[in-house]
Amino acid sequence: MxxxxxxxxxxxxxxxxxxxxxxxxxxxxxxxxxxxxxxxxxxxxxxxxxxxxxxxxxxxxxxxxxxxxxxxxxxxxxxxxxxxxxxxxxxxxxxxxxxxxxxxxxxxxxxxxxxxxxxxxxxxxxxxxxxxxxxxxxxxxxxxxxxxxxxxxxxxxxxxxxxxxxxxxxxxxxxPTLREADGLAKSSRNVYLNEEQRAQAVQLSAALRKARSAVEESWRHLTPREVEEQVREEIARAPLADIDYVEVLDYPSLQTIDTFVSSRRVIIAVAVKFGNTRLIDNVVIPIQS
Structure with missing residues (x-):
């Protein structure tokens, strides 16, 4: 080398x-x-x-x-x-x-x-x-x-x-994103998290997994704004989480959408601060009939 x-x-x-x-x-x-x-x-x-x-x-x-x-x-x-x-x-x-x-x-x-x-x-x-x-x-x-x-x-x-x-x-x-055994996305910034922050940071991936399942199973009956609110509520279960953004957008255009459309891809993206450490995570979901 x-x-x-x-x-x-x-x-x-x-x-x-x-x-x-x-x-x-x-x-x-x-x-x-x-x-x-x-x-x-x-x-x-x-x-x-x-x-x-x-x-x-x-x-x-x-x-x-x-x-x-x-x-x-x-x-x-x-x-x-x-x-x-x-x-x-x-x-x-x-x-x-x-x-x-x-x-x-x-x-x-x-x-x-x-x-x-x-x-x-x-x-x-x-x-x-x-x-x-x-x-x-x-x-x-x-x-x-x-x-x-x-x-x-x-x-x-x-x-x-x-x-x-x-x-x-x-x-x-x-x-693909690589993750720790508990789901936290691997990141160079994870070393900044103290023990309590690290324990709560797994709520990001947990919220995204839950949202992904909801979209895959019920996208015809959900709006992107409803999914965003669900993700916010899940992340808020971590008391130390300071949410920067939670957004559901078309991918890869990253344009806002009002409804889910078959044969398109959407991203659920989050950024959350724990103390001075800002973490990002996301899931990209193909909308399939």
């Missing part, structure tokens, strides 16, 4: 691999590090599909708001590299901020509509930072496939829209 910090070296190594093996398929997993089993599952999906697997670890300052946790974001380089090696990664790209942004950036990528709701409304500018850094990384790696987890389903929708609109030649592969 090669660890690379310079963009020029990254491009050179990948170019040489493609010259040596013209039919080479490159898989790419962009992350902000502090890897866990969810990230490892993305790397393994890439390993199963591609001959060359590239992982990036970069805590991107552009996607953090002024009151958010850029400096506090957890980092563990040694552990990250061990997980990457175990998952069969070929190249780990670990640039410093000065390598990615050597001068004040004057060009950003902004995706409209799909960023208006959910985390886009709660965290203004967040997805501009995501779209910009992912565009930069895709230009550097030029992969055939890029892998993203559905825990952040809005991010997946944003990246898919961006890739389509800008004709970026990469296939976006959306991978």
């Amino acid at each position: 090669q660890v690379i910090t310079a963009i020029s070296e990254l491009r050179s190594v990948i170019r040489a691999a493609r010259v040596k093996q013209p039919a080479l398929q490159v898989g790419f997993v962009p992350t902000m590090g502090f890897l866990h089993e969810g990230h490892a599952s993305l790397l393994k999906a890439a390993r199963d599909q591609c001959e060359l697997v590239v992982l990036s670890i970069f805590v991107n300052p552009l996607q953090f708001g002024p009151n958010e946790d850029f400096e506090r974001y957890p980092r563990d380089e040694k552990r990250d590299l061990a997980i990457a090696a175990e998952a069969g990664t070929d190249i780990v790209f670990m640039p410093q901020v000065a390598e990615m942004y050597p001068s004040p950036i004057r060009t950003t990528v902004s995706v409209s509509e799909v960023t208006r709701r959910l985390c886009g409304a709660s965290r203004p500018g967040h997805f501009d930072g995501v779209a910009t850094v992912v565009t930069k990384l895709l230009n550097m790696v030029q992969p055939d496939y890029a892998y993203f987890g559905m825990k952040d389903a809005q991010q997946v929708a944003v990246i898919e829209q961006m890739v389509q609109d800008l004709n970026i030649p990469v296939h976006i592969v959306a991978c």
